[in-house]
Amino acid sequence: MGRKRKEHVVSIRIRDILIIGLAFFALFFGAGNLIFPPYLGAEGGELWFEAFAGFVLIDVVITSVGLWALNRAGGSSVALDAVLDKGPALALNTLAILCTGVLIAAPRTAATTYEMSVQPFFGDSVGLLPVSIVFFAVVLALTYRQSRLVDIVGRFLTPVLVVCIVVLIVVGLVSPLGIPTAPASSSPLGDGIAAGYQAMDILCIVGFAIVMQDTVRTFGYGTGALSMRVTALACIVAAVLLTAIYGGLTYLGATVSAGFDPAVSQAELLVSIAHSLMGQAGVAILGVIVGFACLTTAIGLSGAAASYFERITGGRIGYRPALVAIVVVNVVLCNLGLSAIIELAQPILDLVIPPFMTTVVLILFVNRIRSIWTYRGAAAGATMASALMVAESLTGLLPAVEALPLYSIGFAWIPFAVLGGVAGALAARICRKSAPDASPAQRVERLVAERSPFADELTAGADARASKRR
Template sequence: MTPPFIDNRCENVRVDDERGEVPVNKDALVVGLALFAMFFGAGNLIFPPYLGMESGELWPLGLACFVFFDVVVSCVGVFAINNAGGSILSIQNALGKKAGLALNTAAILCVGMLIAPPRCAATTFEMAIAPWFGDTIGLLPFSIAFFAVVLLLTLKPTRIINVVGKVLTPLLVAGIVVMVIAGIVNPLGPVGSPETDTVVADGVLAGYQTMDILAVVGFSILVQESVRAAGYGEKRDQMRVTARASLVACVLLAVIYGGLTYLGATSASVVPHTVSQAELITMIVWKLMGEAGVAVLGVVVGLACLTTAIGLCGATADYVERVTMRRVSYRAALIIVVVAALLICNLGLTNIIALASPILSVVCPPFMTTVVLLLFRKHLRGTWVFEGAALAAVAASLLLTVHDLTGAFAFVEAAPLYAYGFAWLLPSVVGGAAGALLGRRFDSAASG
């Protein structure tokens, strides 16, 4: 997830004609490209190809599940949160202060400390350092240098972050487009049979692993600020631009992920299936474009990961300072975040991904449920529905995750949609319905 670099120079833009279609479309395109840049980062490169390699000829199915649970839900989430007020308080208003604070904190810690920044550093090492230097430079010294730069640039941000972000996103996308075109024109190999029996579940899990859904609160705030800076003062006009911008980002992400997944599917017969996610994309680039392609990929990915880590660590430190009422300063929080990320990074990319899987399997369902329900906030009275749905999603996902890790609760395998990776969905619906009934009953009792 590349941090946002939205240019707000168009402060005087206004709707000039009666319908405003031309400026709305233009501004929606600009904001949509910015939103795309926020969601798409170097870490997102590693999941679609691996999903394609394992899915084989079923790669379109795996891609559809991945795109829905990553791209569609995230882009819809940006619209939903902006429609609910566009603030981090939208989650707290929906769930209540304590539950909302707990869910927001879990999401922020996953995105900004426990998973994403360590994965950024580990991905950079495996894609930009290891292919060229092997064991000469170890992960520990590299990660110390990586997070030292993160700390220095985040303690005293400079224009270099903005410049790097604006330059790197187009370069990264251009490189991927060239790579995908090369893979379509000259496929690495035939697309074979699936290597897994759980293509749908794998697609869902890959969608969780990107963690884009957990970042929609912060991203939606920036989208709202950008739309307002473009001169849209009315809520209706703001939502028109936001909806179209979300659609632009959704289409771009889906197309690029589709290309990457296809490349992975064509690589199954020419690369060993023991490779890691990062090694796979590197091998694909090497086979398609040679050493020059790997070199360019390494540089771009490394800088993009660094920029992402800077933005996420800074945002997390700012969040900690705010929720602690400045009892923990920004600088102290930043040091804690960076040190924790450094330690986790040295578990290695494969272990970080394995560690992230159960955490995200618990955090993503209630967060996703809440964000989707925000679309219908005007039709939901109070917080009962939100609380019931989120609580049921947490309980179900905890039970499912413990079973996946230990095999202790075999009965959950009989749950509807278990084979597809979202057996928590029905409990969440039931929990929301129960919350609605309880809300009506207590509201009636209170009014009586």
């Protein structure tokens, strides 16, 4: 009966949309989402809205649309395989998972928790190492057995987080610490875009696309058009909430721009703002927000990474061994410290995100773009431009790169991506054989039909849980 009812669902329950949307807000709202907006506001001063707009463009708009697009195309592995071919798709997916679940984002959650939830109360009497061990031990315990994490997070944890954040922002709006002053940055918009890269939510969609598909099926909406409407509505809920909170946090930073010290870290600035607004109570509230937000994100990233490595190895590396290895690496990297992680991450993200973002945006038009070479050319162009930009930023030996269009706001790779895509499309048209390759849309359909046993098991498990919910 449960199965039959699921197949004949014709209406979408608002309660389900809110639970799923709130859960994905919590999964995305981690370390970078907390610490970057206030710092952007403090740097931007009177131009704080420009910094906010750049951050939201990358971290909210493109991420939300990308998550929906990947799910519409069958998930990250299917979508990228269809438009880039197996080798490049595997490399891009794996780089995204490594950046988010292993090397940068997950370790950063524990480092942020230490600086903002532990140090303000205990100082240096408690070191980062024991805190990181405890933090990732909790992550391991909560992800060792796969469960309905999204349902629990969306139903119980996220509302508490949202209320605490709103309290802090409302106090800052009612009793501002100052007025925005002249910007300390020459390019607030570019700073916002760069911070959007650092938040890395665009890369998180590789793993979270898997979680989203399973979650929607668990709630009984299947895998067809209805599930895509649910996915879209849940993404809108998460996006609206993220945008509103980012706006509030950025403005809080702008109110202290008069005394902004560039030497202060992002975490220290936010702790200082919370203390100035509400004293130790504000620091305590911020500590709760940071601890639970970062823990939730770390759980999602680590679990998604372990599932990914289980799938790409055909089960030769199991979920649990992969999870244990990931947690150990996270503990080691976490102890580099928050500032070091952020500094090391920037060139890696500058190199990886442009081709990934290019491909994800083009997947939106998978039914209209007829040649896979358009995707490959665009990704190659974006990669070439991002490599040049990273080389210039690290060595300073390529000053001509700074003259590229859109360089000042971090988008110099866009013209290269456009030219690469056009070149790929022209090459495909010129070299077309009598039996041309299948279109990207046809390749998506074929790959979805040839899903691995692991995907079938995932669907079966989600369907079983949906029956129980009913």
